[in-house]
Amino acid sequence: MQTRAIFCFKRLCFHLLLSCMIFFFGKVNSQTTIPCDDAFYLITSSTGGSVLQKLNHDRINNQVNAKTIDLSEPRRRITCLGYSVNDQLLYALDFDTYELLQIDGLGKIKNLGIPPNLDTRMQYFAGHVAAQGRTLVVIGRDPATQTDKIIFTIGLRAPYLASSQALISDLPVALTDLATHPFLGVVYCFDSKAKRFGTIVNGLVSTHRYPTVPEYITSLYLDRNGNLYGYGNLVGDSGAETHFAIDRQNGKMVALGLGIQGKDSDGCSCPYxxxxxxxxxxxxxxxxxxxxxxxxxxxxxxxxxxxxxxxxxxxxxxxxxxxxxxxxxxxxxxxxxxxxxxxxxxxxxxxxxxxxxxxxxxxxxxxxxxxxxxxxxxxxxxxxxxxxxxxxxxxxxxxxxxxxxIEPKSLKLNSKLRFSCNGDTAFVEAPLEALSYQWSDGSTGKTLVTTRSGRYSLLAKTACLDYTDTIEIAQRPPALNLEIEAPARLESGDRSILRYTSNAQGVGTLTWSASTGLNLSCSDCAQPELNALSSGSLYLTLRNAQGCAVRDSVQIEVIPVRKVFIPNVFSPNSDQHNDVFFIQGRDGGQILRWRIKDRWGNVVFEKKDVAINDAAQGWDGMVRGQALSAGTFFYEVEVEFPDGEKQRFRGEVKLVR
The missing domain is CATH 2.60.40.740 (Immunoglobulin-like)
Structure with a gap:
């Protein structure tokens, strides 16, 4: 009995130990997948190893936020980074050993070995995982000529075989990275020799449509909207430390901020x-x-x-x-x-x-x-x-x-009644599709059309039911009306909120318009603001929910004011107060000619065809770059008001220091 108890205890311990081992090794061997959440993944590398970052583009502030993912083997120089939609993991090559690497969301690296048939005499800088997630595509570069020669496609399932095809280009190229557009399927690249963006189709590299750029790009990635981004340098032919937004149509770039500095970098994303x-x-x-x-x-x-x-x-x-x-x-x-x-x-x-x-x-x-x-x-x-x-x-x-x-009795003819825009014709549409329609007035179409009041009934036959209903057409809707509410007289430069009244049941659209000199803040809103500069006509067209339109217009008389304010003193001492002598007016207008002289008749300031109220066009007390001393100066100015009236003004202004 004791022996049996000891045996059972040992067996229990064995199973507990086995369960713990399975749990432990299961945890050790498990991989954390990487969500396809429109984030970017960036590897920056140098002689000391590599750093992996997850990047999120803040589109409101147009900047990039970075979070470092600690790599389990940070001494590796990692290149040709790509995201696989099949297993939601990253794949890359070790630049020095040519080993295929698998990287999970926690930065754990799994060595998958050197892919059979991969040419280890080449160097590999540009690469990505193809959109279907089954292969890693890398570009082989001849170390002697530093020119890309061949494309290898590496399967991402054992035995990870590599197959090759020639890279075709009119000119020698040295590509730094690849990225696939999510809904065009176009593969974008950057050629570091010509410093141009390009595309690759069936092994053919084309860069001729893009101009040469001063920036140097080492990584490319796209977001779900098809926007292209990169990582590289503002100037030079190497290195990476700046995030860029890239116009994929013309290659123009906008810097989004600095990141981790590296001799090289590689990027990828899941924009799919x-x-x-x-x-x-x-x-x-x-x-x-x-x-x-x-x-x-x-x-x-x-x-x-x-x-x-x-x-x-x-x-x-x-x-x-x-x-x-x-x-x-x-x-x-x-x-x-x-x-x-x-x-x-x-x-x-x-x-x-x-x-x-x-x-x-x-x-x-x-x-x-x-x-x-x-x-x-x-x-x-x-x-x-x-x-x-x-x-x-x-x-x-x-x-x-x-x-x-639904049940036929829930369909009512009343819900299908409408009238013509002038109200003299009624239309009643049968509320269902049927094989035949019989209206009480003898018509047999789906829609009853009548100009007479009275009671009407419908019998509609479908393949399996008869539908009947009755409608009373009695009161006709009143004619559509509209009236603009606006002041009949305003002074030039006055502003007024416009309104309207109408008997329309449900407004579809409003369209305001006006003569030149009557300026509206909007053309399709309910209450636009009017800025009256000269007399003219104001128009409003209302279209109701049924599509019927009605129009109204009013005349606005604008009384010219023609007032300007010309200061008699100014103090150009850079205190942000009264530093500039300029012509001001409530109604605006144009200064045709403006001349200022000193007491001896010398012209110290002259302008033509500038706007009233524009301080940037005024006089700051300088002449030919020299500040004039305090004193009295004399001006002559000719002004054209918004209504076309012209007036001349003369006077004096004191310059105070």
Whole structure:
């Protein structure tokens, strides 16, 4: 008995020890993934090793905030950094040993060995992970000529084989980094020899469309909006310490601030996203009617995807009648027309927008809410595998699309009544799609059109029900009216808030306009401010929610004031008070000629065609760079007022020191 107890105790201890070992080594070997959150990752390296930073661009203040991630092997010189959407980890090469490295979110480095077939006689500076996350693409440089010669594509699954293709360029290039645009799929690069940006397509480097820049860029990365950023130097041909925002159209750069200094750097980001929306319209239907189901894919992953599987199983009683649009037209359709199942296999998803649109028939279903949600499979886990559709018509994330089958009695003709703009004609539209319409006046169209008051009824027949309702058309709406509320007379330069009155039920748009000399603060607001400089007409056009328009106008008489203020003393002593002698006026205007003389008749200041109230055009008491002594000076000025009237003024001004 004692022996058995000892055996059980030992077995318990063994299992506890084994569990602890599994837990411990599981923790040791686990990796922390890196979220695809539009952040940038930057490696700066020197002879002493490398530093990894996570960068976030503060777009409000237009600056970059950095957080250092401690590397488990900081002595390595790391190059060709890239982000993989497959496992959400960073990949890179060791510049000195050519080993393929895997880096997790805590900076832990895993050595994957030297990729078979990688040419270790080359040097590698530029690289990135391709948009589908399956390969690390690196550019091989001949150390003797310092010219890039070859492209290696390294698989990111064991045995990490490297395959090669020639790098093609009209001129010798030395690329520093690569970055893929999320929705164009274009690979951008920087050539350190020509100091130009460029693009790479199928191994062909093209830099001719970009001008030479004084800056030197060692790292490139993009955000989810397709904006290009870089890290490098303001001047010179080496080193990295400055963050840049880059115009990818013309290569012009704006410095965003300084970072960690390094002999070299490499950067990457995850600017990718994939949205999958679904909507069903109309949202309310009767039994035995048609709906439209639309799926939209916004592919901003930088790559086209193949061999995907799409599936949507519609509620029982919903039958697909037509495939109106299918951007993935090379896919194989399973189910489809005549079925409630729509499935695509071997589906291709191209960059940017992809749409599938179905027509479906709603059978004689009981009233209630019916929902569906589609799925997309065989994507990297980052995007969701499966990725489920999101209802485009709601604010809730990743919710099902739905429609509601309603009872016929909930549809009322009263809600469909409208009148012509002059009020003499009534229009009543049937609130449902039907096979036939029979109005009590004998008309058989979907919309009743009548100029007579009275009671009207409708019988509409669908495939499975008869709809009836009655409407009384009695009181006609009054004619649309509008009146501008504005003062009839103002002094030149006066300001006034304009208003209007109208019997419009629901205003669609307002459009204000005015003659020259009547200046409005806005043209489409309810209460613009008027700045009256000369007489003229004021106009307002109102268009109601139904689209009917009405117009009003008023005449505004503006009484010219023509007043100016010319100081008789000024003190140019740099105390920010009365330092400049200039002409002022409430109404503005133009100074045609202005001359100032000293007591002996010498001209000390002269200006032509300058604006009233512009202190920058005034006299600061200087002549030819020399400050004049205190004294009395004499001016002659000719002013043209806003209404075209011209006046001359003469007088004296004292300069006080």
């Amino acid at each position: 996203s994939l949205d999958f929306d679904m909507k069903i319209i109309p949202s309310e239907v009767l039994p035995c009617s048609e709906i439209t189901i639309e799926y939209t894919f916004f592919n901003q992953t930088g790559a086209n995807w193949q061999d995907l599987v799409f599936r949507d199983s519609l509620p029982a009683g919903i039958t697909i009648t037509a495939i109106e649009k299918n951007s993935a037209n090379l896919s194989t359709v399973q189910g489809g027309i005549g079925s409630s199942l729509f499935r695509l296999i071997n589906m291709n998803l191209i960059l940017e927008s992809n749409t599938i649109r179905l027509k479906a028939w709603v059978d004689e279903l009981p009233p209630g809410k019916y929902s569906a949600q589609a799925v997309l499979k065989n994507l990297p886990k980052l995007y969701g595998n499966p990725l489920v559709s999101d209802n485009l018509l709601t604010a809730e994330p990743r919710d099902s699309a739905f429609f509601t089958v």
